[in-house]
Amino acid sequence: MWDFPLFPESASNLAGRVDAVYFALVLFMAVIIALVCFLVVFFSVRYRKGSRHNRAMKPASALVELVWSIPLFTVALGIFTWAGKVYFDMRTMPDSALQIYVFAKQWMWKFEHADGRREINDLHLPVGEAVRLTMTSEDVIHSLYIPAFRVKMDVLPDTYHEQWFTPTRVGTYHLFCAEYCGTEHSQMRGRVIVMSRGDYQEWLAGRGIAAGNEVLGEMTGADLLDHFRCLTCHEAGGAIQAPSLTGIWGRRVPLSDGTSVIVDEQYVRESILEPQAKVVAGYPPVMPTYRGQISESQISQLIEFIRKSGVNRATAETSPAPVDGNVGGGQSDTGERK
């Protein structure tokens, strides 16, 4: 319970430099606050009504204001310049860097590596190599924030914004959306996984999904559903509508091309890897593909989850046999569900 951090980890080349300016500011603030509080308390006690201390005063000269203000202001200007220098270095992109494209949308992060490899909400990076993020948004303004790296930059639609850093420590770090972007803003979180060069090469070579995602390997279907942000859309009442996953297993659902399909292992797997192939009628074709970001065993976990939570109430007593004909226009998908 009492093991909680009071100061963030430092895991990039910029973190130490930002912290140095911050410590200078903290020291500057501490001196002034201590001085003001001391004087207020000291005067309040010494010159409380009726105390015998002498009240005779010489008229104060205007110089008094300058005596305290000039040194303080000089120090403040020094901090301003220092912070400005670090800021300029943050904003000046390095000549060569690992190039990552970032696409933000309500409410997930999509990353694209130079070799075309894609990730959602996870970003695998090698330690000790400069990384440049080129970022844009598909809808509203987001902001990519990695506290351990002390970097943040807004991600705007229709514009590329860039930021860079060099990870300096192997580990897993938070990645947050810092600009309020709508309902599930606080769920728009991901992880930056900084790996040793060897591990990173292995990850790149494709053994990656399991190797880099050991944690994911132990996740249950419900955890994966959360990790991949499935419920952002697949939940009744969300801002973006997609079929609810509860009660869908084993049903025949109409598709946008006029045909229909039974929700089984094959269809769920195909929907995760090739979402546009068979879109349920009445829903927009907006789901991104998870091909290359999810392992076969994770897909099977998700299938099992949907199978268990999704037994149609009408046939709950038996094993999930396909039920025909009771779905019209996806309307039962939009039914109330909690």
Add this chain to the structure above:
Amino acid sequence: MSVVSPAPPLRLKESYLSVSFTIRSWLLSTDHKRIGILYLLSITALFLFGGAAAVAMRVELMTPQADVVRAEVYNRMFTVHGVIMVWFFLIPSIPAVLGNFLIPLMIGARDLAFPKLNLASWYVFMAGAAFTLWAIVRGGVDTGWTFYTPYSSTYSNSYVMLTATGIFITGFSSIFTGLNFIVTIHTMRAPGLQWFRLPLFVWSLYATSLILVLATPVLAISLGLIALERLFGFGIYDPNKGGDPLLFQHLFWFYSHPAVYIMILPGMGVVSETIACFSRKAVFGYKVVAMSSLAIAVLGFLVWGHHMFVSGQSTYAGLVFSLLSFLVAIPSAIKTFNWTATLYKGQITFATPMLYALGFIGLFTIGGLTGLVLASLAVDVHVHDTYFVVAHFHYIMVGGMVMAYLGGIHFWWPKMTGRMYPEGWARFSAILVFVGFNLTFFPQFLLGYLGMPRRYHTYPAEFQVLNVMSTAGASILGVGYLFPLTYLLWSLRYGPRAESNPWNATGLEWQTPSPPPTYNFKETPVVTEGPYHYETGE
């Protein structure tokens, strides 16, 4: 101020409170004192409403996961809290209540320059509040009080337009009040009341009024452009229609940063009055303090870009805005120094208003200095949009302005109501507010530097302990606010009757009976000296 003559004992009938008791006589009154009371009642109700939203948020944030409300509701809670507290409590708080009540009394006038406009401002304010409350009842708005585009203009499915209309309307009441104060201070000062004989409270409200009149129209413009986009599809902010989402941020902060000074300058005025009175000394460096209010008003218009250091704004623009933000700290630092110096060799007593004023100095110093952290470019990149910002502006707005407002309410309560409040309870709750406030908001500085983003409904588990501390503090703070509400109401009936000058303060408002008659002064006072003619060494 000069002592004209001791206030003659007043027959009860003449007081502005007892001149008539009908509802009509209140709702149609053009008496600045009655309109001040109308504002007091309205903003107190709105404060409780905005505070309830804060309580709901703090309860939700006790655990990392969602457990009390859904994300949609949480987002509406913090939006309601921000909108109500900024536009319907903080901005009107000291200006519309104490300013309305006191400015004519302090300058020896019988009313404001435009009494009917003053009444109209209250009706406009209530119309705006009604629109906003209606929007909340119908389902609320989820954009945050900042209404950032294109979320607000294109993507949000909540009642953006209704709320924006409410704020748009309320803006006119700000403009009416500001205009009224400016004209009144220019033209209705008593004979002999030169500019540099004005109480510092009047100076600070003069500076506030300039901002109200000059900045509020820009807010109206930015909200109006959102309306054009939402209702008619004009491409102003949405890039899909050829607009620029950053344009909104520039317009919004061009209003909202000066608005921050609307929310603190009046508090500085109150503190100047109370510190002088309870130290029995003139404010140290009176002219410098008066001029620093104007300097804040002017410089406050030039720093809006410090809200946009990570927005993609030009690096060089960022540098200029950072420098200007350091500069705007100077006049505030001068004031803090001069209040402290005022205590030196005073005859200090510790009535409740003084406790609030001393608390203000400490909390405002912390709030102001952490503003320098945010003005420092590289550090702001890390703490921008985190709880560090939330803590910073609550130290200014709540630790500063609300403390000053409560101090001012206690200081002038005898004048406004003719009754004394119970001193022991009042001191106790002032200390409770101070302790509760610090416990609520100090952990948020730590949370912010740790990296917890603001406006988060759920958060990683390692942030929980600090969040629980903050919620515990908020519960103390909440109780601290309920005490004054209770004993001040109690005092209306059971409090001892107040003399015309219970604090033995200088200032024209103390030379008329408590509560003052409708016409304020039987004879127009003549002023022959500066505002803080306290004699030390008595």
